[in-house]
Amino acid sequence: MTQAHALARAPFDRTLLLVVPAAAFMLLLFIYPFLYGLGLSFEPKEGGALGNYSHFFTTDNLWPTIWTTLRLALPATLINVGLALPIAYKMRIKTRYQRWITTILVVPITLGTVLIAEGALTYFGPKGWLSQTLQLSHIYDGPIRLTHNYWGVLISLVISGFPFAFLLILSYITGIDPVLARAAATLGADPAAQFRHIYLPLLAPGLAMCFCLAFVQAFSVFPSAVLLGSPAGPTRVISIAAYEAAFEQYDYSLASAIAMIMGFVQLLIVAAVLGLRNLFYRGPVVGGKG
Amino acid sequence: MNPGVRAWLDRAWRGLLLGTMTLFVVNVALMIAAVATSSFARRWLGTWFPEGWTTNWYTAAWKEFQLDSVLWVTVEVVFAVVLLALVIGVPAAYTLARRNFLGKRALMLLFLLPLMVPPITYGIPLATVLYKAQLAGTIYGVILANLIPAAPFVILVMTPFIEQIDPNLESAARVFGANTARMFWHVLVPLLAPGILAASLLVLVRTIALFELTFLTAGPDSQTLVVALYYAVFAAGVRAPQSVDAMAMIYMIVTLVWLLIALRFVNPTQLVSRVKEQPLTA
Structure with missing residues (x-):
């Protein structure tokens, strides 16, 4: 209504045209392929419209991949967010070292999953420095198997995901006005109570967002699951199944169906996390950065 | 609680945090060091250090993996992606920062979605479409695919930057008779330079490391x-394995150089929080 009134009175605002290329690009290369894939997933090589989906949920090396992926992605995300929160909380106070420590903790972002996989094969492998050190110091004498299994992939997910979670949470924490915590302190709140009653409620939306973004990264794990895990067995994640369907069996229809299932599971988790966040939410507090 | 016990608990907690952090950093550093050592090793089988040192693996890797052409493709892709993402993203960010219009929230969602969906999920349908358009397998296909997360990223970073700039400066330029293009070029671009630099460096680092698409x-x-x-x-x-490690080192040095340049200009903590706060409340 008001929009129509505004249009009637004012001439067309040409600034709005500036957003058109970006919107058109996203529609053409993100939305259209997505819808195309969705349509394609309902046109299987054989069977009815739901053939791919019933194939996925009845084939023994396909449907368990959902569980395999969640079993890797959820612990990895919990570890990353759980480690990043206390460390970032400690780093919120500006000191001389803050910038240095932040930089050091952020550097692994650049390593990329492939490099981490290659490095972990050398370092965490049975003949690597880690197991040599552990065996020499007799901390642990049995054979150490951290590569080509579940643990290798989990380690690589933590190394690649932690810096990202840390950076995100740190920026949310530093965005909270420290005056609020000081006010609580004058009322007698110790640091633990300040965290519990001031920072945590204010951080809840940021933590939920961070959890979702960290989960996206972990959930789409691909190179490290192939290189560092055992892609035929315990780390056969859903993206491997999708890739095999598309580029080894050339069944794009099945591959699209797997991609859609993957997106759907991802969406369920995001919805669950955001729903959980709403339980925590206690109303807006003004407290951005100056 | 007894103050003595509390002080002890406090110290124990601080020690635990410091220990975890050190464990993480030391292991990552040693992991990189292991790759570096291996890339210079003559022979290295199950001992602490290799038997001899050599730089031959770098020349071997360079020839074997045709790194000159791979690096050239990487440079072409990365710079094309950064440039196109800026050209598409900055004007869109300007509109989103300055105007309110019907469907703005939907548009925001459209730009946020690619960052919230696993790349493989939209990558596989996208690859199918690109194969149909005969673009997959070419450098143009790679550039287009990499733009999908890059352009929204520029928009999300630039929108809060533009919101900080006083609109009166634009009005002043208008009063003196500048048209939109001149206003953009002579007023906005110089003011936005730090933001544009930050966004392009971050897109650059991300594009080098982006594997799936x-x-x-x-x-x-x-x-x-x-x-x-x-x-x-x-x-x-x-x-x-040494020649693979040599290649991994080359890869790491390439990304690390750019990250360190980026960190000189961008305080990482400020950037992300601005991204979060402004678009969600706008």
Whole structure:
């Protein structure tokens, strides 16, 4: 209504045209392929419209991949967010070292999953420095198997995901006005109570967002699951199944169906996390950065 | 609680945090050091240090993996992606920062979605479409695929930057008779330079490291460094591990240089929080 009134009175605002290329690009290369894939997933090589989906949920090396992926992605995300929160909380106070420590903790972002996989094969492998050190110091004498299994992939997910979670949470924490915590302190709140009653409620939306973004990264794990895990067995994640369907069996229809299932599971988790966040939410507090 | 016990608990907690952090940093550093050592090793089988040192693996890797052409493709892809993402993203960010219009929230969602969906999920349908359009396997396909997360990223970073700039400066330029293009070029671009620099460096680092989309759309002549590295590790049984490690070192140095340049200009903590706060409340 008001929009129509505004249009009637004012001439067309040409600034709005500036957003058109970006919107058109996203529609053409993100939305259209997505819808195309969705349509394609309902046109299987054989069977009815739901053939791919019933194939996925009845084939023994396909449907368990959902569980395999969640079993890797959820612990990895919990570890990353759980480690990043206390460390970032400690780093919120500006000191001389803050910038240095932040930089050091952020550097692994650049390593990329492939490099981490290659490095972990050398370092965490049975003949690597880690197991040599552990065996020499007799901390642990049995054979150490951290590569080509579940643990290798989990380690690589933590190394690649932690810096990202840390950076995100740190920026949310530093965005909270420290005056609020000081006010609580004058009322007698110790640091633990300040965290519990001031920072945590204010951080809840940021933590939920961070959890979702960290989960996206972990959930789409691909190179490290192939290189560092055992892609035929315990780390056969859903993206491997999708890739095999598309580029080894050339069944794009099945591959699209797997991609859609993957997106759907991802969406369920995001919805669950955001729903959980709403339980925590206690109303807006003004407290951005100056 | 007894103050003595509390002080002890406090110290124990601080020690635990410091220990975890040190454990993480030391292990990552040693992991990188292991790759570096291996890349200079003559022979290294199950001992602490290799038997001899050599730089031959670098020349071997350079020839074996045709790194000159791979690096050139990487440079072409990365700079094309950064440039196009800026050209598409900055004007869109300007509109989103300055105007309210019907469907703005939907548009925001459209730009946020690619960052919230796993790349493989939209990468596989996208690769299918690109194969149909005969763009997959070419460098253009790789550039288009990499733009999908890059352009929204520029928009999300630039929108709060533009919101900080006083609109009166634009009005003043208008009063003196500048048209939109001149106003953009002479007023906005100089003011936005730090933000544009930050956004482009971050897109650059992300694009170098982005594996999935390039992997799904690249052909043999359009591989970037990270995909070539994946294939090298994947087929590692055939080759000496040292030459793969040498290639991994080259990859790491390339990304690290750019990250350190980026960190000189960007305080990482400020950037992300601005991204979060403004678009969600706008």
